[in-house]
Amino acid sequence: MLQTIALNQPFPIARAPVRTSAYPRLVPDARSAVACASCSLQGICLAAGLSSKELARFDQLAMHKRKVNRGAALYRNGDTFETLYALRSGAFKSVGISREGNEKITGFHLPGEMLGLEAISPGRHAYDAVALEDSEVCVIPFAELEALAASMPALQRQLFRALSSDISRDQGLMLLLGSMSAEQRLAAFLLSLSRRYQRLGFSANRFVLRMTRDELGNYLGITLETVSRLMSRFQREGLVSVRQREIELNDIERLMALVGHW
Amino acid sequence: MLQTIALNQPFPIARAPVRTSAYPRLVPDARSAVACASCSLQGICLAAGLSSKELARFDQLAMHKRKVNRGAALYRNGDTFETLYALRSGAFKSVGISREGNEKITGFHLPGEMLGLEAISPGRHAYDAVALEDSEVCVIPFAELEALAASMPALQRQLFRALSSDISRDQGLMLLLGSMSAEQRLAAFLLSLSRRYQRLGFSANRFVLRMTRDELGNYLGITLETVSRLMSRFQREGLVSVRQREIELNDIERLMALVGHW
DNA sequence: CGCAATGTTGATAACAATCAAGCTCGGTGG
DNA sequence: CCACCGAGCTTGATTGTTATCAACATTGCG
Numbered sequence: 001m002l003q004t005i006a007l008n009q010p011f012p013i014a015r016a017p018v019r020t021s022a023y024p025r026l027v028p029d030a031r032s033a034v035a036c037a038s039c040s041l042q043g044i045c046l047a048a049g050l051s052s053k054e055l056a057r058f059d060q061l062a063m064h065k066r067k068v069n070r071g072a073a074l075y076r077n078g079d080t081f082e083t084l085y086a087l088r089s090g091a092f093k094s095v096g097i098s099r100e101g102n103e104k105i106t107g108f109h110l111p112g113e114m115l116g117l118e119a120i121s122p123g124r125h126a127y128d129a130v131a132l133e134d135s136e137v138c139v140i141p142f143a144e145l146e147a148l149a150a151s152m153p154a155l156q157r158q159l160f161r162a163l164s165s166d167i168s169r170d171q172g173l174m175l176l177l178g179s180m181s182a183e184q185r186l187a188a189f190l191l192s193l194s195r196r197y198q199r200l201g202f203s204a205n206r207f208v209l210r211m212t213r214d215e216l217g218n219y220l221g222i223t224l225e226t227v228s229r230l231m232s233r234f235q236r237e238g239l240v241s242v243r244q245r246e247i248e249l250n251d252i253e254r255l256m257a258l259v260g261h262w
Numbered sequence: 263m264l265q266t267i268a269l270n271q272p273f274p275i276a277r278a279p280v281r282t283s284a285y286p287r288l289v290p291d292a293r294s295a296v297a298c299a300s301c302s303l304q305g306i307c308l309a310a311g312l313s314s315k316e317l318a319r320f321d322q323l324a325m326h327k328r329k330v331n332r333g334a335a336l337y338r339n340g341d342t343f344e345t346l347y348a349l350r351s352g353a354f355k356s357v358g359i360s361r362e363g364n365e366k367i368t369g370f371h372l373p374g375e376m377l378g379l380e381a382i383s384p385g386r387h388a389y390d391a392v393a394l395e396d397s398e399v400c401v402i403p404f405a406e407l408e409a410l411a412a413s414m415p416a417l418q419r420q421l422f423r424a425l426s427s428d429i430s431r432d433q434g435l436m437l438l439l440g441s442m443s444a445e446q447r448l449a450a451f452l453l454s455l456s457r458r459y460q461r462l463g464f465s466a467n468r469f470v471l472r473m474t475r476d477e478l479g480n481y482l483g484i485t486l487e488t489v490s491r492l493m494s495r496f497q498r499e500g501l502v503s504v505r506q507r508e509i510e511l512n513d514i515e516r517l518m519a520l521v522g523h524w
Numbered sequence: 525c526g527c528a529a530t531g532t533t534g535a536t537a538a539c540a541a542t543c544a545a546g547c548t549c550g551g552t553g554g
Numbered sequence: 555c556c557a558c559c560g561a562g563c564t565t566g567a568t569t570g571t572t573a574t575c576a577a578c579a580t581t582g583c584g
Contacts, residue, residue: 096437098522104441106433118433120426127433146419150412157408163425164382170432171368171380171389175358177439178483179366182540213563221440223541228564244549244563260360444572475531485573490532506531506581 023208023245025133027089028111028200035059044112044199045086046140046158054152061148062086064139074115074129074137081119083141087111090135091210093219095128105219107169108132108211110196114162132210177221180259185220186230187258190240194249205252209245285470285507287395289351290373290462297321306374306461307348308402308420316414323410324348326401336377336391336399343381345403349373352397353472355481357390367481369431370394370473372458376424394472439483442521447482448492449520452502456511467514471507 028040036047036059047058065088068074074085077097092109106127109115115137119125149156176188198204209216213231217224234240239255241248249255290302298309298321309320327350330336336347339359354371368389371377377399381387411418438450460466471478475486475493482489496502501517503510511517 094433096433102441102522104437106436106440118426118429121423121430122427126430146415146422150415150418153408153412156412156418160408160421160425161383163422163429164380165384166429167380167425167432168383168388170429170436171356171358174368174432174435174439175366177436178368178481179364212561219440224563225542225565226540229540232564260364474529486531487533487574488572491572494532 023133025089025135026091026111026210028202034063034065036062039088040201041086041088041112045138046114046155046162048158049154050152050158051154054154057148057152058155061144062138062140066137066139068092068131068135068137070131070133070135072131074131075119075125076128077125079125081116081123081125081142083139084117084145085115085129085137085139087113087115088136088138091132092129092135093132093211093215095130096126097128103218105215107173108219111200114166117163117166120163132215182220182222182226183230183233184259185222186227186234187239187255189216189220190247190249191252191255191259193247194252205249207247209247285395287351287397288353288373288472290464296325296327298324301350302463303348303350303374307400308376308417308424310420311416312414312420313416316416319410319414320417323406324400324402328399328401330354330393330397330399332393332395332397334393336393337381337387338390339387341387343378343385343387343404345401346379346407347377347391347399347401349375349377350398350400353394354391354397355394355473355477357392358388359390365480367477369435370481373462376428379425379428382425394477444482444484444488445492446521447484448489448496449501449517451478451482452509452511453514453517453521455509456514467511469509471509 036042036045036055037052039045039047042048047055047062050058066074066085068090074092087109089111091111092115093105094107094109094115096104096106098104109129115129116125118127120142145155145159149159172192176185180188193207193209194204197207211219213224213227217227220227231240231242235242239249239251239258241250298304298307298317299314301307301309304310304317309317309324312320328336328347330352336354349371351373353373354377355367356369356371356377358366358368360366371391377391378387380389382404407417407421411421434454438447442450455469455471456466459469473481475489479486479489493502493504497504501511501513501520503512
């Protein structure tokens with residue numbers, strides 16, 4: 001049975017341990033509901049806006065769940081694309097790998113988000129999706145989803161929305177990578193995480209990073225040392241409180257000012 | 263009547279003038295065909311893969327064309343989203359503008375590409391689409407497109423593909439912005455343009471940039487001075503021949519080596 | 525013909541990367 | 555239970571890339 005954690009408090013406050021595995025997993029819905037109808041992410045995932053009758057049919061399709069352990073891949077670069085995934089609990093990173101072995105992280109994924117959308121067109125995955133902690137996804141066969149969408153306008157629309165918002169998200173990151181200083185990038189990242197956790201029902205100003213400094217820097221296009229220095233500086237200046245991966249945002253206003261209202 | 267230009271030779275070779283307006287527009291199909299059936303971009307745009315009967319219905323939908331003069335906007339940040347656009351001729355940039363007035367270019371668009379996809383989910387445009395030269399687009403009302411897609415699997419699939427490949431494209435740019443040196447960014451950009459022109463039936467190693475150094479640098483996340491210096495250096499090293507916006511790639515192999523096989 | 529926009533090149537400065545050392549914490553094994 | 559080990563994190567010193575500031579060149583247009 002899954003451990004219950006209180007909302008608005010995604011990590012224990014007193015003397016919390018540091019290692020990732022020591023933090024409670026990111027589980028928006030403590031009850032391990034199997035049906036979409038009783039899933040806490042219903043309003044966020046593809047199922048949003050479906051009538052109860054439609055939801056039942058969609059449920060059929062997304063019935064199959066899959067657990068992915070920390071460090072394991074949901075899919076890998078080169079795999080043929082057959083299914084989309086909806087993240088139920090846990091967290092993932094998307095990683096591109098060059099022939100030289102350089103890794104580049106293009107995204108972090110929280111519960112309620114779809115994985116695999118970028119592979120529809122080429123028909124193959126171009127990235128690895130690696131679990132940052134023990135996670136669970138709903139498996140959604142794409143061919144059947146397509147067929148269902150054709151007869152269910154609300155679902156078709158949700159799919160378009162999901163794809164479109166992936167594009168928006170990426171363009172936001174492009175702004176970040178292409179025109180912000182290291183300081184602005186980190187501030188923007190913390191603010192964006194804050195919003196995402198809030199949407200999931202967690203606190204907007206206290207959360208636990210799911211990734212290492214190395215992964216974070218990789219994603220932001222800066223080195224892990226720079227991330228570390230900036231965290232320290234933000235703390236010195238009273239913007240945040242940092243204890244390893246536990247983050248508390250103390251002055252969201254000033255963080256936004258740093259980013260400069262992009 | 264539109265001016266005819268030879269394929270594989272998108273700019274005149276001898277003593278070409280510099281200003282954009284002096285170059286012939288980017289017009290893959292010299293005949294100003296109105297129907298999709300006779301459009302040279304048929305294999306590239308949404309209409310790809312439709313039967314002739316389906317094409318006729320789609321044609322109805324995309325019948326309306328719109329001309330946009332150089333410097334004018336097709337849509338602006340904040341506009342409500344109602345239609346998608348397929349670029350027939352010319353070129354666009356997508357520009358995000360912050361409250362401080364900083365501009366950030368998130369994409370350049372060539373004929374055959376769709377504009378407006380990122381606005382589906384929020385229902386409003388988050389960027390300006392500005393014509394880099396006199397251009398023409400097909401106007402596609404989204405609500406009707408959605409309805410048509412529901413009854414036309416091939417079209418639905420094309421829409422999914424278009425959305426998905428936008429995501430891929432953005433992620434490619436994120437790799438570029440997040441983990442490449444200025445030199446690698448420019449090389450990668452030139453190679454990517456080369457591929458895109460080739461797909462349109464133009465030469466892969468001779469083309470004309472549609473944007474200023476400023477816009478190019480903005481897009482790549484580097485300054486216009488750096489762009490200029492790198493162009494000069496690439497030329498000194500025999501990688502390319504540059505005369506203002508006319509580019510000839512002399513050593514694609516070495517350019518690819520620079521980028522490092524991302 | 526001269527002006528405004530665009531592009532090139534040089535000198536200097538700033539930011540972030542790299543290299544390097546040491547610290548913290550949690551897991552592991554004696 | 556304690557000591558040690560290693561992954562992850564922090565901090566400092568130095569270097570290098572690219573931004574910034576500045577001057578000048580080119581070209582197309584009015």
